[in-house]
Amino acid sequence: MSETALHHANPTGFAHQFEDLEQQHEAGRLGMWIFLATEILFFGGMFTAYTIYRALHLPAFVIGSHLLEVQFGATNTVVLICSSLTMALAIRAAQTGKEKSTIIMWLVLTMILGATFLGLKLRFEWYHDYVEHIVPGFGFVYRPEWGSLAPSVQMFMCFYFFMTGLHALHMVVGLGILAVLVGMAGKGKFTSQYYVPLEISGLYWHFVDIVWIFLFPLLYLIGGRYASGGH
Amino acid sequence: MADHDAHGEHVQHTEHVVPISTYVGVFLVLLVGTALTTGVAYIDLGRWNTVVALIIAVTKMLFVVLFFMHVKYNPGLTRIVIVGAFFWLGIMICFSMADELTRSWEYNPLPWNSSIILPYIQHFLF
Numbered sequence: 001m002s003e004t005a006l007h008h009a010n011p012t013g014f015a016h017q018f019e020d021l022e023q024q025h026e027a028g029r030l031g032m033w034i035f036l037a038t039e040i041l042f043f044g045g046m047f048t049a050y051t052i053y054r055a056l057h058l059p060a061f062v063i064g065s066h067l068l069e070v071q072f073g074a075t076n077t078v079v080l081i082c083s084s085l086t087m088a089l090a091i092r093a094a095q096t097g098k099e100k101s102t103i104i105m106w107l108v109l110t111m112i113l114g115a116t117f118l119g120l121k122l123r124f125e126w127y128h129d130y131v132e133h134i135v136p137g138f139g140f141v142y143r144p145e146w147g148s149l150a151p152s153v154q155m156f157m158c159f160y161f162f163m164t165g166l167h168a169l170h171m172v173v174g175l176g177i178l179a180v181l182v183g184m185a186g187k188g189k190f191t192s193q194y195y196v197p198l199e200i201s202g203l204y205w206h207f208v209d210i211v212w213i214f215l216f217p218l219l220y221l222i223g224g225r226y227a228s229g230g231h
Numbered sequence: 232m233a234d235h236d237a238h239g240e241h242v243q244h245t246e247h248v249v250p251i252s253t254y255v256g257v258f259l260v261l262l263v264g265t266a267l268t269t270g271v272a273y274i275d276l277g278r279w280n281t282v283v284a285l286i287i288a289v290t291k292m293l294f295v296v297l298f299f300m301h302v303k304y305n306p307g308l309t310r311i312v313i314v315g316a317f318f319w320l321g322i323m324i325c326f327s328m329a330d331e332l333t334r335s336w337e338y339n340p341l342p343w344n345s346s347i348i349l350p351y352i353q354h355f356l357f
Contacts, residue, residue, distance in 0.1 A: 026306065033309050037316035044320040051324055052331045074269045081261045088254050088299045095248050199301075206299045213291045216265075217284035221272040224280045 012193040025196050032200035036207050043211055046166065050159050050218065057152040062223035064156030067134055072124050073220035076117050077212060083113035084209045087202045094185075097192035103185045110205070111178045114171055121168060126161075135161065160219050167215060170208045177201045247304035257298045264291040 018024040054061050090106030126135070133141040136158045142150035181201055184190065190198055268287040276283060297303040302310060 026308075029305065030308060030312065033312045037312055037319075040316040040320055041323065044323055047320075048324045048327050052327060055328070055332065070269060070272070074265060077265045078262065081258060081265065084261075084295065084299050085254060085258045088249075089251070092248065092251070092254070203300055206295050209299075210292050210295055213295070214288050217268050217272070217288055221268065221280075221284055224275060225272045 012191065013189075013196075014194075021193065025199075028196045028200055029203070032203050036203060039207060043163075043166065046159070046163050047214070047218075050163065053155060053159065054222070057149075057155065058223070060146075060149040060152030061156045063146060063149060064153045064160065065220060065222035066225070067129075067132075067153075067157070068160065068220050069125065069128070070220050070225060072120060073216050076120055077216050079113050079117045079120070080209045080212050083110045083117070084206050086110040086113060087205045090181075091195060091198045091202050094190040094195035094198050095192055100185050100188050100190070103190060103198070104182055107178055107182050107185060111175055111182075114175050114178070118168060118171055118175075121164065129157075163215055163219065167208065167211050170211070174201075174205050174208055177204065247301065249298060249301070249304070253298060257294050260294050261291055264294075 012021055014021050015024055018027065086106050086109040090103055090110060093102045093106055129135050130138060133139050134157055136154050140154055140157070142154075146153050178201070181198060184197060264287050268284055271283050271287070272280065274280075296313070302313065
């Protein structure tokens with residue numbers, strides 16, 4: 001039997017080891033959540049280190065935080081929230097049996113928004129930081145106004161780059177997953193009966209969004225912005 | 232969705248289609264949350280700035296998890312996994328903080344010197 005014939009014989013993608021399609025979907029979903037639990041602890045290690053260093057070096061963390069541009073952090077938060085909405089609508093399009101062009105449209109929109117996030121981050125934040133000499137390991141320059149706090153300011157920037165870097169890496173992986181989903185959707189793999197790959201990839205994408213929801217206030221808004229009066 | 236029940240048993244369906252209006256509502260809540268957390272950062276609340284920022288972030292997370300990630304419509308097992316993950320995260324953060332913030336650092340800068348270190352060891356052991 002050719003693969004096409006198999007596909008037609010089993011349009012729901014039902015695997016024989018499961019009781020029914022419902023159980024199969026639940027197993028897939030649960031597996032993804034357990035993976036996300038490990039991801040929570042993976043990022044959690046950085047958040048733990050961040051919390052301790054912030055408690056020990058708060059004044060330096062305030063200085064470091066004020067080196068970041070709030071408007072880019074806020075813009076990127078909005079971009080990611082939009083991408084979460086388009087991802088949710090891509091899954092919904094499959095659930096409600098929309099045509100594959102609709103699913104692909106929402107997926108491609110999600111990819112465009114994800115790429116916009118990374119583009120803004122690289123072009124307007126990291127590149128800018130490099131020019132300003134506040135990238136640890138790449139010509140970091142202690143500023144005289146930081147005084148004895150300068151090494152701890154550099155430590156904050158280490159946290160900033162490792163945390164946003166790890167997050168950006170997850171975004172790149174997410175874009176790869178979305179590209180695969182676009183391919184699968186193009187082949188007409190998704191139906192209102194079978195959309196588990198879309199749904200669990202959506203869980204991953206939303207998880208990455210949640211990480212950013214915490215990174216934005218914790219990195220960009222330490223100690224408030226009222227004292228700095230802009231910079 | 233048509234019920235497909237080959238075994239003649241009751242099958243609990245969790246394949247819930249969320250209305251677009253719910254998604255858009257959650258989206259708007261998230262936008263408002265982002266505006267709020269950014270705005271609050273420009274108001275001096277002292278140490279409460281961080282508390283408010285975290286409350287807003289947790290609220291945003293709950294909306295994403297419950298609606299975008301469908302946990303509201305999922306079986307309880309999913310919730311157990313999530314609560315478990317955050318419980319372990321709590322252990323990691325709280326125990327690390329408890330260690331770090333209650334440790335006495337005064338002996339720490341001592342260089343290795345047996346004539347200084349050994350009396351301490353003897354002091355604590357005997």
